[in-house]
Amino acid sequence: MSEREALFWQKEQDLAARCDxxxxxxxxxxxxTGFCGARxxxxxxxxxxxxxxxxxxxxDPVEKKPLxxxxxxxxxxxxxxxGCNLCCPFCQNSAISREHGNAWRTEEPAAPKAVxxxxxxxxxxxxxxxAYTYNEPFINYEFxxxxxxxxxxxxxxxxxxxxxxxxAEPLREILPYLDAMNIDLKGWGEGFxxxxxxxxxxxxxxxxxxxxxxxxxxxxxxxxGENEEHIEQIAAFIASVDAxxxxxxxxxxxxxxxxxxxxxxxxxxxxxxxxxxxxxxxxY
Numbered sequence: 001m002s003e004r005e006a007l008f009w010q011k012e013q014d015l016a017a018r019c020d021x022x023x024x025x026x027x028x029x030x031x032x033t034g035f036c037g038a039r040x041x042x043x044x045x046x047x048x049x050x051x052x053x054x055x056x057x058x059x060d061p062v063e064k065k066p067l068x069x070x071x072x073x074x075x076x077x078x079x080x081x082x083g084c085n086l087c088c089p090f091c092q093n094s095a096i097s098r099e100h101g102n103a104w105r106t107e108e109p110a111a112p113k114a115v116x117x118x119x120x121x122x123x124x125x126x127x128x129x130x131a132y133t134y135n136e137p138f139i140n141y142e143f144x145x146x147x148x149x150x151x152x153x154x155x156x157x158x159x160x161x162x163x164x165x166x167x168a169e170p171l172r173e174i175l176p177y178l179d180a181m182n183i184d185l186k187g188w189g190e191g192f193x194x195x196x197x198x199x200x201x202x203x204x205x206x207x208x209x210x211x212x213x214x215x216x217x218x219x220x221x222x223x224x225g226e227n228e229e230h231i232e233q234i235a236a237f238i239a240s241v242d243a244x245x246x247x248x249x250x251x252x253x254x255x256x257x258x259x260x261x262x263x264x265x266x267x268x269x270x271x272x273x274x275x276x277x278x279x280x281x282x283x284y
Contacts, residue, residue: 003042003047003048003049004047004048004051004143005047005048006019006039006046006047006141006142007021007141007142007170008021008141008167008169008170009039009046014030015029015030015041015044016041017041017044017045017046020167020169021141022036022085022138022166022167023165023198023199023202024036024197026039028040028041028046029041030043030044033049035085035087035197036083036084036085036136036139037049037082037083037139038050038082038140039139048140048141050081050082050083050140050143051109051140051143052109052110052111053081053082053109054079054080055082055096055135057077057078057079057080057118059075059122059125059127060075060076060078060131061074061075061076062074062075062159064078065078065131065159065161065182066182066217066219066250066284067159067180067217068246068248068282068284069246069282070159070180070215073126074128075122075126075127075128076127076128076129076130076157077115077119077122077127077129078130078131078133079131079132079133080096080137081096081134081135081137081139081140082097082135083096083135083136083139083140084136084163085136085138085139085163085165086165086197086198087197088256089257089258090223090226090252090255090256090257090258090261091255092252092255093134093135094255094256096135097135098256112143112149112150115130115147115150116130116150116153119151119156120154123156128156129151129156129159129179130148130157130159131159132144132147132148132158132159132161133159133160136162136165137160137161138160138162138163138171141174144174145173145174145177157179157180158178158179158180159178159180159182160178160180160181160182161181161182162182162183162184162206163183163184164183164184164202165198165202165206166202168209171209172209175214176213178214179215180214180215180216180217181210181216181217182216182219182248183203183207183210183216183217184203184218184219184221185204185207185218185219185234185237185238186203186227187226188200188227188230188233188234188237189230192226204237207237207238207241211242211245216245217245217247218234218246218248219247219248219250220247220249220250221250221251221252222249222250222264222268222269223261223264224252224262224263224265224268225261231249231275231276232275232276232278234276235276235278235279238279238280239279239280243279243280243281244280244281245280245282246284247276247280247283248283248284249272249276249283251264251269252264
């Protein structure tokens, strides 16, 4: 498969290319890659360098995404690439999110047709479609869109499991292909998101925009000493969009730069769930 030119970019001086997919707006020099590692400059053009390079693929329960109110009891063919446009020190999947380039590039990139055909072949096992997950799917925007279009043609569903750090224009363009999203709202406030290399308002906007077009559920990884006090504000915000949007409070385990931290106690999750239920109808 030949390398695919990226969408949402502009030419800059000295053969540089500016990526307009996420708010980072990386200006990528000739021969370089953006922060995410999945978009690179070749000959002055921005390429979708991660196109078709699949690091993980599995038939997962829908609840694992996590989605609780979208075809519960069913399965979904889940695929992931490599790279991410955030740099969370508590990342639970850093092996693929922070390892770029040759670490996960496959000799023969997968074609969207093959992804769709695999998904169809798994329908007898309860598969309802394709989930773009494991790493941040929006940095592999072109591959996700092409796969999603073929999945829809085959009568299947599409799910994006995302950090929500994407500009509104590309989000709106792909939403007709997406049937559900699980969006991470990692904490509350620009100060918290600054530590992750992202923008708080962008993620809030993603929740609000997507909820008008497809099924949305939200996840917050509860990190001891970091964001427990944010949960009430997160729940109140989600309720202001729609109190029926489910919120998933998931436990942190020692990983990546926080490998010396303790995991989230179950009692902490239970107490925060009770607090969030004051605002939301569904908290898991």
